[in-house]
Structure formats: structure tokens, C-alpha cells
Amino acid sequence: MPELPEVEIVARQLAPQLTGRSVRALRILDPKLRAHPVPVVAGRIVRGVVRSGKRVLFELSARPEGRDPLWLAVHLRMTGRLIWCAGESAASRPPHRARLSLRGGELLFSDTRRFGTFDWYDNPEDARPQGTDPLSPGLTPPRLAGLLAASKQPLKSWLLRQDRLVGVGNIYASEILHRAKLSPFRAAGSLTAAETRRLVSATRAILERAIHHSGTTFSDFQDTRGLEGSYQRFLAVYDREGAACRRCRVAIERAVQQQRSTYYCPRCQSVSASGR
DNA sequence: ATTATATCCTGATCGC
């Protein structure tokens, strides 16, 4: 479900809601989420909520007894949602895998397919993703060129690699390549300098625009209040097989790469097209 | 060392 923009929205909404609140209790109802021992969180204060790659990172203060601060990284994977229920007792709660009770409200982790994960860190450095964040100043064309260098992977597959660039998923990968006028089948390491610049700016533009429109609700993304995003109205290629390309009117095509759908315009994104 | 395949889950949708 959530890619970088959706996770960013969730973190931005939660930060002002949760920061400063003290933790009452953490209930983990799904044993699958309890693979590792769960640290004691009662009595800690939420110091902040930020996006870290595709994960939502919660900073929890040291406990009064003097323990060290703690970080919780929540990965939403396909169907995870973090829902903030203000008020002391949320009487009727939707189904959820875990529940963080805070002073003044509860944070529910709902996740139908149960792919989402909790990871605990006592050092935020350890929680940092391996790949470069596309919205950080660190993503420059030379930097991207260095990351792409020598890779024979198709561009689309490369974009999904979280150990290079972090945050791009299946929907935005197609959107980014369409905007950059690059074929999803091109070898990642074969881009010219100009094409690399286009890829950097298209990646930023698409992700920022999606954040601006509160993300994409393809089937079930909802923000922390249960509201849907609106970026699906702006999708240029994703889920538009057979529809006319908004740029050149040619029919959008669908291909399968790594068992995942790729949507592209065969004219705007032809392998030989140099773009411009 | 890269790169395909299978796997983790549930629910919605598709085609017959």
C-alpha cells in the first residue's frame, strides 16, 4: 500500500498529534508482531514522529527510572494503517494488530494482510535506511549516476530496490519513468547524464506532488484520520492500460516485471527515444 | 555477485 508519499503523510499527521504525550501501554494483539522481545514503553514520552524511508519512526524518551531512549520503526507494507483515535476511551475500535495507548488517545495499527512490521532500536542510526532518500539534498544527478552505475537491471526493477533509493514503490516507479520519458526496460546503468538528470527531477516532482495531494488511494490507503488520498486522479500511467497517454494519446501498455505490473507509454517511453 | 522464484497474509475482483 504505502510508498514514500503515503508514509510521509502519516508521519506528518502523527507528529503534532502525538508529540509530548506520555505512553500508557502498548498492546500487541497479533503474536506475529511480537517476534522479538517488546521493550517497556509505559511512562515514556513521544518525542517525535518522522518518516524514515518507507517506515514511520517514533522516538520515545527515556523512562523516569533512567533507561535510555528508544525508537520504534513501523513498516506499513501493503495494508498497514496507523489510525489516531483522540479521546480517553475509544469504545468501538476497528480490527487492529496493535494499539498504543497514550494520554489523551490511542494509536491503532490496523493491517489486514499482516505484512507490516515493528522494529525496535536504541540508536536511531541503526534505524536509518540503507538507500538514499529521494527527497533529501543528497540525491544529486552525480549521486544517482553513481548508484545506477554498472547495473544491468531494468530501470523499473532498479527503482524498487530499497538499498539504492529508498521510498519508491510500484505505483510511483511507473509514474516517475513516464514523467522522465524513460523506458522501464532500459538497463539502469545505461543512462546518459541528461537522462539521469531527468530521472532525479522526475522522482522528486512525482513524490512531492503526491505528498501535496495526500497520497494515492488505489484500493485502500487511508491517512491517520481515515481519509483517502487524491493523487490517483493524477496518475498518468498506473492502472491505465489501454487508456490514452495524457501526453501523446497513444494507448498505455502494461507489462510484467518481477511479477509486478509496469505501466508505460510505448511512444513517450520507447527504448530508443532520447527524450528531450 | 546479481537476478528469478516462492513465501508471508487477507480480501476484493474476475471470469465462467
Next chain:
DNA sequence: TGCGATCAGGATATAA
């Protein structure tokens, strides 16, 4: 209307 097959925005362990 019913029912099995197929498909989902993610990522990883295993196999090739």
C-alpha cells in the same frame, strides 16, 4: 448467485 483463480501499493529468504 456461486466459486475457484487471480490479483493487490512490500520485502525477504532461498534457489539458480
